[in-house]
Structure formats: C-alpha cells, structure tokens
Amino acid sequence: MSRGTPTATVVALYAGGFLGPFAGGIVTSMLPELGADFGVSTQVASYSLTAYLVPFAALMLFSGTLGARWGAARSVRVAYLVYVVSSVVCVLASTYPVFLAARAVQGGANAFTTPLLLAAIATVTPPERLGRSLGLFASLQAAGQTSAPLLGGLAAEVSWRYAFLGVAAVSAVLAFAGLPERMRERQRTHATLRSAWRPAVLKAGWLALVGWACLGGMSVLLAVRAEDAFGLSAAERGLVLTGFGVVGLLSARPVGRAIDRIGARRAVLIGSVAGAVPVALVGTLTWLPAVAALWAVTGVAAQLVLTGVNALVLGGDGPNRAGAVSVVQSLRFTGAAVSPLAFTPLYQVAPWLGFVVPAVLVTVSAVLLLGGREVP
Numbered sequence: 001m002s003r004g005t006p007t008a009t010v011v012a013l014y015a016g017g018f019l020g021p022f023a024g025g026i027v028t029s030m031l032p033e034l035g036a037d038f039g040v041s042t043q044v045a046s047y048s049l050t051a052y053l054v055p056f057a058a059l060m061l062f063s064g065t066l067g068a069r070w071g072a073a074r075s076v077r078v079a080y081l082v083y084v085v086s087s088v089v090c091v092l093a094s095t096y097p098v099f100l101a102a103r104a105v106q107g108g109a110n111a112f113t114t115p116l117l118l119a120a121i122a123t124v125t126p127p128e129r130l131g132r133s134l135g136l137f138a139s140l141q142a143a144g145q146t147s148a149p150l151l152g153g154l155a156a157e158v159s160w161r162y163a164f165l166g167v168a169a170v171s172a173v174l175a176f177a178g179l180p181e182r183m184r185e186r187q188r189t190h191a192t193l194r195s196a197w198r199p200a201v202l203k204a205g206w207l208a209l210v211g212w213a214c215l216g217g218m219s220v221l222l223a224v225r226a227e228d229a230f231g232l233s234a235a236e237r238g239l240v241l242t243g244f245g246v247v248g249l250l251s252a253r254p255v256g257r258a259i260d261r262i263g264a265r266r267a268v269l270i271g272s273v274a275g276a277v278p279v280a281l282v283g284t285l286t287w288l289p290a291v292a293a294l295w296a297v298t299g300v301a302a303q304l305v306l307t308g309v310n311a312l313v314l315g316g317d318g319p320n321r322a323g324a325v326s327v328v329q330s331l332r333f334t335g336a337a338v339s340p341l342a343f344t345p346l347y348q349v350a351p352w353l354g355f356v357v358p359a360v361l362v363t364v365s366a367v368l369l370l371g372g373r374e375v376p
Helices: 007-025 031-038 045-060 062-069 071-091 096-110 116-124 128-154 163-174 199-214 216-230 235-252 252-262 264-282 289-313 322-347 352-371
Strands: none
Touching: 007 045, 007 071, 007 116, 007 128, 007 163, 031 128, 045 322, 062 071, 062 116, 062 128, 062 322, 071 096, 071 116, 071 163, 096 352, 116 289, 116 322, 128 163, 128 216, 128 235, 128 252, 128 289, 163 235, 199 216, 199 264, 199 289, 199 322, 199 352, 216 235, 216 264, 216 289, 216 352, 235 252, 235 289, 235 322, 252 264, 252 289, 264 289, 264 352, 289 322, 322 352
C-alpha cells in the first residue's frame, strides 16, 4: 500500500474482503438447523447458499463498472448499509421465503463491494508489491468462507440468528470506513462495459470459475461427506472446513511474494494442478485427520489460483480495472454457486466421483489455457 493511505482505510479494505465470503458461506454448517426452524428439508435449506451467490455473481458482471461510474466510495458505503438492513431481516425472518429474499439482497449488496475493494487495492499498491497485497486480500476471502462454517456452526448450537447479528454489526462499522481518496475519481473515466469484457478478462474469468468451483467450492460437498462418512456435528464439520482458510491466511505473504516473482500466469497454472491432488484425496480417504490436513493444504493452491487470476486483470494500467475484476469475480462466485449443483449428483452416484471429477476438470482447464503460449 502507498504510505499516504490511512491505516484504518487499509484495514477496512481487507475486512471487506473477509465479510463477503463469510456472510455467503455462514449457512454451510447450519443447514439442518435452518431446515428445522423453517420447516423445510436440509436440501431446501441449502438453497440459502444459492440465493446469496446467484445475484452476487450475476450483478458482478457489471457492478464494478457501475460502481466506478457512480463513485467507488459512495457505492461501497451504500452497499454496506444495504447489507446491514438485509442481515437484520435474516435475523427477524419468520418464514423461509422472507429469509431467502434477504439472502438474495445480501448477495446483491456484496456485488458492489468486492470488485471496488480489489480495484482500490490495485490503485494504491506499487506494481512490484501487487501480488502480496492481492494475496492478503484473497487469503482473507478464503478465511471468511472457511471460518464461516465454524462460527455459523457454533452459533447454530444456540441460535443461527446470532450469526447474522454479527454480520450486521460488522457491516455497519465498514459502512463508515471509506475508500482511499485516489479512488474517488480515477476509476470513473474509463468505466465502460466493453472495456470490462475483453477476451483476456473472459479467459481469466473462466480460470476463476473452474478454480473456485473445484477447489474452494468443494467445502459444501466436504461438509456432506464429513457427516455421512464420519458422523460429525455442525460445529465439528465447521472445524474441519476452517483449515482451508486458516492455511490460506497464513500462506498469504509467501504466496504473494511468489506471484510477484514468478508471475501471475505461472502461479495460476501451478495452483490449479497442485490443488487437484488434495481435492481428489479428501473425497477418497477414510482417515479424518488426513482429510482435514489435505483440505487445509488445498487452501494454498486456491490462494495461488485466485490471487494469480486477480493479478492478471489488475496488473498494469488497463482500462476499467474495477469492471474487469468484477467480471472475473462474478465468474469465480458462479463457480461457487454451481459447484454443489454440478458435483452433488456425482457424489450421490459414488462419493469419490464428486471429488475426482472436479480435480480432473481444474487441471485440464489450466493446462489448456496456460500450458502453452501466454494468454493474449
């Protein structure tokens, strides 16, 4: 970060990166409790994850561009305030349709924070340190997604509604933290949808989609296997899933330095291939400590993929960086949304298929797009 950026603003940038995935994944380990409270099945309760991710991913196709046009600081502040209101509605919801609607509004609000926060980091970070800064942001996103099941599971032991009270409180604080002064005008001039939909951006977006669907997005399926194969409770399932984010957080500095040294393209390729191995193993091994350890290792690979993809589109002085990274993040979270839908049927046929197929898919995609010449 540049030295002129206030510490509180820097902290808020990264805290915002944590909040989005945290709020999205907080329902992962409380699905049985949600279902019981609203009188629906666990499968129907799982729609609360999709209800958040679908509008989030869909709006991010253009939210970064619109947010830059309207003013990044204003857009982020309004989005956080909407987050507060929708989280309170989740707490007070007495019917499942109302709860789902509030979750959808949460996802829509988050679409106007994540890409603008990433563009803000790229704006105030020297190019030679961009990998490190994006690595820290990505690690906090991973930590947010994977600590959500733990904290959500703990809250569900008493009442799942407490988890959403916490989300509302954090959102209220971030609403008044602001963005760096340099973000107020700089991003407005080249903010067009066409500049955000360049071929290079779409290729990076596909890598983000497949990478997150087949790596981080496997947390939902792993939670199901943790209950089916090992009989774990909600809190225990959350603890196993947390390893992914914790290791991702601890590896932020070395991963970011590696990206600055070897380049974003190579980092994405290495992370995709290396992450496929533990994903395949967590779906086949029968020793719980090994499963938990391998899932934690997957966090490092996902860090390489997602930070590398962000660096591909945020590096340099390309037009409409907020819009470009918005498209990439949209496709990334589309991967998270479709992962349970795509791989759960395979798991029901044979549990190992639900993990081995995504491991093959992420490897093949990265090798085809990055294994030869550089992405144009």
